Amino acid sequence: MTTAHPIAPPNFPAPRGACPFAPPPAYEQARREQPVSRVTLWDGSQCWLVTRHADVRSVLRDQRFSADARHPGFPFVTDGRRALANESTSFIRLDDPEHARLRRMLTADFMIKKTEALRPRIQRIVDDFLDRMVAHGAPADLVSEFALPIPSLVICLLLGVDYGDHRYFQERSRVLLHNHSTADEVRQAREELTEYLGRLAEAKRREPDDGIISRLVARGELTDEEVAATCLLLLVAGHETTANMTSLSTLALLRDPAQLARLRAEPALIKPAVEEMLRFLSIVHSGLPRVATEDVQVGGETIRAGEGVLCMISVANRDEEVFEGADRLDIGRESRRHVAFGFGVHQCLGQPLARVELQIAVETLFRRLPRLRLAIPYEDIRFRTEMAIYGVHELPVTW
Template structure:
């Protein structure tokens, strides 16, 4: 999961709506912007660093120095080491600092900010033990039964939307017609959003997470989402149901406050919706751009599980990667990362580490499975990864099965890329398929 603000919202305040990442201000564009001609590969500047070592110094525009980790083993080491903090209230992330803040911080000892116990629910920006407490509660809600029940709904949702596309003709923009609503409706199921409210909930989610929305539109949609979830939590306290918020409310040993429950729901909404939606759209784009791989999946639907893992490895949709702050000097590989330094785990490159696999830049659905870091590693590994896999497995299977002759309906170079967002993907994906023959 990688959503939320750099400093975290104050308790009881709505989480900020998604906006172009702060990395954009400080990290050179060539490390962020993927090339239109090869949108599935890491940004050219990131790929060009391959061979320069698994841990590299990176000078940021704001004057600070960060450390970029591109080696798979070294990245796992960082993500599993408690000396690298995720807490953005206590430790300063250089990718979020303005130049004057960098200058003011020079020479200052590394010490956590005195903020007391965290009272918000933005657990992705916490360290143990605060993170451990909330994550353990959430893990208890991602049960085998709930995932099985949700899989049945994923199939229903996928089929409903594909049949709606077919009924409207033989062309569609796959992003709003399929990739966005599928995970959004699954999140509605998970959170227990009433059917009558789902259209408005989906609309506000789409606006809040859309980079083309104005600041005013995002603020309005984000505020309405926050207000709705606040009312949802209050309703679940009064009348618990079989959903995640109700389940969390049953934990009475050290219950979460309403503000924490709202934060948790917003984290799950942002992380579970945007990442899967972009994997569905970008993954389809990748398959359509590799007809041999699409044909392999069409000819052998049982290949879909391997296809999902290979697409997760190959695409790595977290733009540059995730960040951590060293709380003391730590040696990573053959580099000493000093206390207070920000480390950027370059996920697109770690998943293509040539030391681990041959021909890492090739999409190969038949490749023997290799570990990847698409869902992170360590205590912050994505909680909803199994649900995300279900959504992708069903999403790709039903598209291939129900839309014969599926193909791009625009030149590949004209597909608009989400280079301006933290989560990479496409803003639109016009597709066409073979129309069903007319009845005699």
Template sequence: MTTPPEVPLPMRRNGFDPVPELGEIRDGEGIARVDTAFGMSAYLVCRYEDVRQVLSDPVRFSSALSPAPGAEHLSAEEQATMQAGQFIAFDPPEHTRLRRVLTPEFTVRRMRRLEPRIAEIAEAALDDLERAGKPADLVEHFALPVPSLVICELLGVPKADRAEFHERSVRLLDTSLPMEQRVAAQREDRAYLAGLVARAQAEPGDDLLGTLARNHDLSTDELIGIASLLLLAGHETTANMLSLGTLALLQHPEQLAKLRDDPAQAEPAVEELLRWLSVVQAAPPRTTTEDVKIAGHAIPAGSLVSFSLPAANRDPGLLPDPETLDISRGAAGHLAFGHGVHHCLGAPLARMEMRIAFPLLLRRFPQLKLAAPADFRAFSVVYGLRTLPVTW
């Protein structure tokens, strides 16, 4: 009989909350040796200030030197090809070169132009949810299609390809699957995106891929890598924030009522939900380039350093009463989007999608409630729900 895999400590949750062991590390030594989700040994950092320190210093804590998950299944040539364009895996100045190309496309001002279209997409998803009838799965009919369609339109991905892309994304992020299966999903993803990039290069449209192909000196491999990263990050994170955030509000009805009844609560509510839920369990690990000290502990050069973003965002050093969900406080300074040079490029888009989608959902269905228990994705690098059955 096969022993079921164990959820790695940095990814363990009790519902919305990081498990007590992570809080004990944070409030005690501040750091511990653990196995990561990809089977590598690392120093796990849990305190808010320590996580910020590491994320702020790409010179001593390198992204480029950290081993890529599944690299042992790839040749050196394939590793280089797969990594091209994946700017989160680089340090400055290479990271800066790639990110500078994309930054103008994700400014707050540029994202505001998308606001009417995002509202249309959200309203259409709510129509679909209503047509599905009671009870319905909020993940299938609302939380997933809204960000998925937004990022697919932004990048020029045909709507018909959305479901297939999501299925591959789930496999890429599921740490309970053998690494060979996740690597196979990477290869399938790359093959699909290679065709998308080829079309963008041949006939550049007004979407983001067409703009990048037309206006910037990027290799084909870099365009494929950028598209892969943006598609994965652009729909998985926000989709799980919408589903998990809705569940959190349903289980805190007084918070739900505040958001539903007061439009001014949308912006602070999004920030607090980002902090309290921390769906991205950890930023990609870093490798120390010299001997360093974290939380008073000596860490040798060449060591892998990982993070618990949920534990850091629940640190009493960040704000008072961190275990309580309070949408009125706004939770400025949280680490849900990371920190430093690798702070999430798509944060303005994700914030806008949530700021629009949550109020529309709650006002359209003021009697929204759970129809059955939600199904949590325990093994996913991006925490969230497989299903959220609701009625109204």
């Protein structure tokens, strides 16, 4: 039975609550009482908010919901996000068969076996940045000195990008991911990064190496625009997501001494611990957007063709019907059913790499710095509420 809707749907996004690790209370309430409900976006348009774990998985695996931002009714959570999606040919904003064609060219680079083979190299990178941080002395900003440079260097090595340019692409990545960036600011940042990657691709044609960019160019199947868009996605997503998960996971463990003590006593728990932190923190807080291409029933509601949907994975990962005591961090929990990486054909391509990086970074950090603690009051930490990827701006620590 279809439930009655409020006359004026609430605005998106909702205010955050007292706990910075949890989704806004209004979305938790929606999941319990009206898991498929309407919200009003920044431009006055409306879309559906899907909050229950089963419904989120249902939408994300249903081919009647499109990830193609060119479809009328596609929900954009900011004007900048609309500008980025409308001017990009990234495969995450395409449907099959085009999505599958482009994604298949990268699958081998991110297979579990391939990323597991990178463990020794990533361990050296983690140890090196931790050595530098310790040498500089306490207090230190864990974000800028540890959490951010590790995945930045790793993705640069995989792509064949000069890590010496990391400030250039990190600054422009922040513009692309900032919720308050204007459409013009987003276009300029994307254009500058696209030109940068285009020049790099041209250089790889002349002097190929074993990086992803060089191999994409050598295949001869992609246009220059497709190469640039694909590599832009990998470059930005490859460092922003893992960096913020690393720092936020560190903070969550520091705030939960019992769980941290358990991890230190049982280091073999690092793999389930990372899965649990992915579930518990779920750094994509603005949802995964889709648009219906035909009428579909979801959670007792009829979503009409041309209506947008936001799949709230951060809320779905707190669903008590799937995860008992879901608002509690439990590093021994079986959390593999989480949807932090999405679900269906568009789920995150780089998740095996992210897992390895997080496992090594978190385990190494707490093993080598057994007295690690915050260097400022917890109340003074600035959370990235204005960014597409949630986390903290800085994390001052001492040891």
